[in-house]
Amino acid sequence: MKKIFLYLLACSSFSSFAQQTNAQLYEDLQSIQVLGTVLHVAAHPDDESTHMLTWFAQEQHWEANYFSCTRGDGGQNLIGDEQGVPLGLLRTQELLAARKIDGAHQYFSQALDFGFSKSTDEALSTWNHELILSNLVWVIRKLQPDIIFTRFPPDARAGHGHHSASAALAIEAYAAAADPKRFPEQLSRGVTTWQAKRLLWNTFRFPGSANSTINENQFKIQIGNYLPALGVSTGELAALSRSQHKCQGFGFAADRGLSTEYFETLAGEAPKQQLWDGVSTSWSRIPGSESVEAQLKAIIQSYQWEKPYASVKAMIALKKAIEALPKSTYQEKKLVQVKNWILKAAALYVSGTTQQSTIATGDTLNFKTEIILRSPLNLENVQVKVLQKDTTFAGKINSSRKLIWNTKVPVNQVYTQPYWLQKARNFGNFVVEDPMKIGQADVDPAVTVQLSFQLEGETFRLEKSIQQMFVDPVKGEIYQPIAITPKSVFSLSSQVLLLPNGSKSSKSTLVNITAMSAISPGQVQIKNELGETLANISLEKGLRKGEKRSFAISFQENALKQTGKIHHQLSLAYTTERGNWVDSLEMHTIEYAHIPTQRYFTGVGLDIIHSQIISKGKRIAYIRGAGDKVPEALMQMGYQVNFLQESDLKFESLKKYDAVVTGVRAYNTEDYLGNAHPELMKYIENGGNYVVQYNTASFLGPMKAQMAPYPFQVGRSRITRENAQPEFLIANHAVFNQPNKITVDDFQGWVQERSIYLGESSDAHVEFPLGFTDPGEKSEKGNIAVANYGKGRFIYTGLVFFRELPAGVPGAYRLFANLISNPNSK
Numbered sequence: 001m002k003k004i005f006l007y008l009l010a011c012s013s014f015s016s017f018a019q020q021t022n023a024q025l026y027e028d029l030q031s032i033q034v035l036g037t038v039l040h041v042a043a044h045p046d047d048e049s050t051h052m053l054t055w056f057a058q059e060q061h062w063e064a065n066y067f068s069c070t071r072g073d074g075g076q077n078l079i080g081d082e083q084g085v086p087l088g089l090l091r092t093q094e095l096l097a098a099r100k101i102d103g104a105h106q107y108f109s110q111a112l113d114f115g116f117s118k119s120t121d122e123a124l125s126t127w128n129h130e131l132i133l134s135n136l137v138w139v140i141r142k143l144q145p146d147i148i149f150t151r152f153p154p155d156a157r158a159g160h161g162h163h164s165a166s167a168a169l170a171i172e173a174y175a176a177a178a179d180p181k182r183f184p185e186q187l188s189r190g191v192t193t194w195q196a197k198r199l200l201w202n203t204f205r206f207p208g209s210a211n212s213t214i215n216e217n218q219f220k221i222q223i224g225n226y227l228p229a230l231g232v233s234t235g236e237l238a239a240l241s242r243s244q245h246k247c248q249g250f251g252f253a254a255d256r257g258l259s260t261e262y263f264e265t266l267a268g269e270a271p272k273q274q275l276w277d278g279v280s281t282s283w284s285r286i287p288g289s290e291s292v293e294a295q296l297k298a299i300i301q302s303y304q305w306e307k308p309y310a311s312v313k314a315m316i317a318l319k320k321a322i323e324a325l326p327k328s329t330y331q332e333k334k335l336v337q338v339k340n341w342i343l344k345a346a347a348l349y350v351s352g353t354t355q356q357s358t359i360a361t362g363d364t365l366n367f368k369t370e371i372i373l374r375s376p377l378n379l380e381n382v383q384v385k386v387l388q389k390d391t392t393f394a395g396k397i398n399s400s401r402k403l404i405w406n407t408k409v410p411v412n413q414v415y416t417q418p419y420w421l422q423k424a425r426n427f428g429n430f431v432v433e434d435p436m437k438i439g440q441a442d443v444d445p446a447v448t449v450q451l452s453f454q455l456e457g458e459t460f461r462l463e464k465s466i467q468q469m470f471v472d473p474v475k476g477e478i479y480q481p482i483a484i485t486p487k488s489v490f491s492l493s494s495q496v497l498l499l500p501n502g503s504k505s506s507k508s509t510l511v512n513i514t515a516m517s518a519i520s521p522g523q524v525q526i527k528n529e530l531g532e533t534l535a536n537i538s539l540e541k542g543l544r545k546g547e548k549r550s551f552a553i554s555f556q557e558n559a560l561k562q563t564g565k566i567h568h569q570l571s572l573a574y575t576t577e578r579g580n581w582v583d584s585l586e587m588h589t590i591e592y593a594h595i596p597t598q599r600y601f602t603g604v605g606l607d608i609i610h611s612q613i614i615s616k617g618k619r620i621a622y623i624r625g626a627g628d629k630v631p632e633a634l635m636q637m638g639y640q641v642n643f644l645q646e647s648d649l650k651f652e653s654l655k656k657y658d659a660v661v662t663g664v665r666a667y668n669t670e671d672y673l674g675n676a677h678p679e680l681m682k683y684i685e686n687g688g689n690y691v692v693q694y695n696t697a698s699f700l701g702p703m704k705a706q707m708a709p710y711p712f713q714v715g716r717s718r719i720t721r722e723n724a725q726p727e728f729l730i731a732n733h734a735v736f737n738q739p740n741k742i743t744v745d746d747f748q749g750w751v752q753e754r755s756i757y758l759g760e761s762s763d764a765h766v767e768f769p770l771g772f773t774d775p776g777e778k779s780e781k782g783n784i785a786v787a788n789y790g791k792g793r794f795i796y797t798g799l800v801f802f803r804e805l806p807a808g809v810p811g812a813y814r815l816f817a818n819l820i821s822n823p824n825s826k
Contacts, residue, residue, distance in 0.1 A: 117161025522576030617658030674705030746811025758782030
């Protein structure tokens with residue numbers, strides 16, 4: 001078994017080593033016997049058939065792999081306000097956490113999740129069809145899977161253009177991987193053509209969904225058996241794996257009994273008895289491996305559960321026998337498995353730790369390495385290297401003796417950035433210059449420890465990442481990745497400044513500088529992309545490492561020469577006693593208890609909106625939902641924003657507000673809104689303006705309460721084209737005319753979608769003033785729903801303001817100002 005159940009007990013600490021029980025080591029021996037590889041293909045994190053991956057990896061002992069076309073960048077987030085790239089980083093780590101439980105391996109393409117897509121053609125053309133196909137062909141040629149299976153069909157039954165596109169790519173890649181004329185450049189990088197035995201579609205009937213693609217004529221198998229060595233069934237492990245997709249709200253109940261999985265054959269020979277009919281999964285598939293198979297069987301038979309290290313010498317002999325076999329993909333895979341097994345059975349503990357979470361380039365890394373052999377085997381001639389520094393522990397190392405190396409090393413390396421973010425991305429895909437990284441799931445470690453040693457006379461080499469280690473008084477040891485950074489990073493207090501046309505107003509934003517390294521006295525200039533100096537700052541005493549300073553840069557509306565959105569790309573130009581340089585990056589940190597801390601860097605951009613934007617009213621009450629950045633936009637519009645708790649949702653408290661606004665998914669996440677419904681309706685009835693942003697309607701995100709004064713539902717329809725033309729169905733409606741006159745121009749420059757989870761009602765009191773049409777579909781009118789009630793009004797909107805306002809889209813600000821501007825305000 002490749003990944004262990006004990007991971008669940010320590011997942012929040014992200015330990016630098018994996019504890020492994022003797023029973024689990026025995027399961028690993030069983031997996032070395034099996035030479036079968038399966039590749040699962042789908043579109044997003046959380047699409048995978050976790051039950052099948054777990055069954056293959058844990059019960060059948062196959063090498064199981066999941067290829068996700070995207071990292072989930074375009075999805076929604078139930079636990080925070082990450083969107084786009086940071087959401088993709090979060091979902092990548094959730095997927096890796098899932099794989100640590102179910103035992104499969106993870107791969108990705110360069111495709112960007114650009115949000116919901118309604119067709120295969122749209123998804124493939126946006127991603128760059130040939131590029132993403134080449135990614136999948138590369139992974140197939142590298143892994144050489146015997147079976148490939150998809151999660152979705154290549155047609156509308158998939159329910160999402162990304163889903164169907166993943167299946168279409170799998171069908172193409174199944175044939176292309178075997179064709180030397182397709183992507184021939186890959187064949188010079190250490191892979192060969194490969195023809196999988198068959199391509200299957202794992203049909204489905206998702207819980208809570210009326211749609212089913214299974215039938216009893218399909219090939220079917222039963223899975224979910226109990227695994228005595230682990231004390232759980234594959235269904236229980238699969239549920240634990242699935243439940244790692246926390247930002248999507250995919251916590252699953254364990255399935256402790258048997259279940260049936262169904263398959264349709266898309267290409268190759270259809271299975272008749274087993275999924276792997278016609279595939280040899282024993283060592284016989286490697287010529288000359290008879291002695292290897294015999295050695296392995298003997299090791300398994302003589303395995304001593306109370307002292308697995310007793311098998312190490314025999315496993316070293318097995319390693320040498322495998323090395324003597326002809327070079328092949330399976331020879332390489334099995335050598336890795338055997339080496340890992342030996343080191344685990346020898347109870348060899350290796351760590352590289354530091355107390356630093358970040359190291360600025362040019363600074364010194366203080367670190368410690370620990371090596372301890374916790375078995376009565378012979379360990380000798382240990383060599384340790386970190387960057388340009390190394391040391392040797394000569395001679396034999398006695399059992400349980402701890403080797404500790406404390407030292408310092410200067411770090412002159414590039415910043416730690418996820419490899420897929422190192423270059424500016426294209427519209428539909430990430431740019432990856434190193435072809436050998438295609439498919440790689442995780443971020444490269446900042447610094448590693450390289451070890452060479454002899455165990456029972458055999459030389460081994462090992463590389464481990466250096467991690468930050470600290471002790472939490474509640475959780476104990478915590479291990480986190482470290483990052484190499486610039487000498488300074490900076491951010492803005494507001495990335496969007498609203499300076500309405502003709503207002504003659506001024507606004508400022510704070511430039512918040514953090515010294516990641518000590519900066520000597522001097523000057524720093526804040527410049528834009530044209531080299532213009534926006535501010536001069538004197539650093540008379542320099543900056544201490546870790547010191548944070550804030551400086552304001554101001555803009556006068558009557559000095560602006562352009563209208564619309566004005567973009568500045570900012571940088572810091574240092575002139576100091578010890579050198580001159582330019583820093584231009586903001587460091588972002590993603591921290592959740594269930595994943596390792598993620599850091600990445602972006603340029604620092606400022607958008608100034610110089611358009612005619614009129615807002616009405618002064619005070620806004622905001623009910624937080626799943627997380628968004630709309631309140632910051634409201635403050636830019638000049639509103640005083642107060643965040644409400646459950647106890648605040650009383651008419652007497654609400655009546656002082658010009659509008660009450662709910663954050664995205666508030667009715668999905670906050671149960672108390674059901675109890676507050678009468679008070680909210682009383683607020684509307686007495687002249688209030690209640691604006692509800694989108695909520696989801698599915699078995700994963702059910703509606704928690706009634707939200708409107710009249711019968712009203714949230715549907716599943718959406719408008720995916722951000723350039724879809726608006727249809728003013730009620731042109732004289734207040735939402736288009738008060739206080740701003742909304743025109744077609746206000747829908748220019750929108751990003752990722754128009755509208756999601758549209759409103760639905762047949763009640764005559766509910767008006768739908770705005771329509772959009774996606775290509776080939778009927779007009780959808782539920783983008784804004786308005787219902788007058790008493791002296792006030794209720795508004796539901798599926799328009800993606802949570803994306804548009806942080807992106808600085810002027811028309812989105814103008815329209816949102818109309819929605820929240822209470823007609824009764826004076």
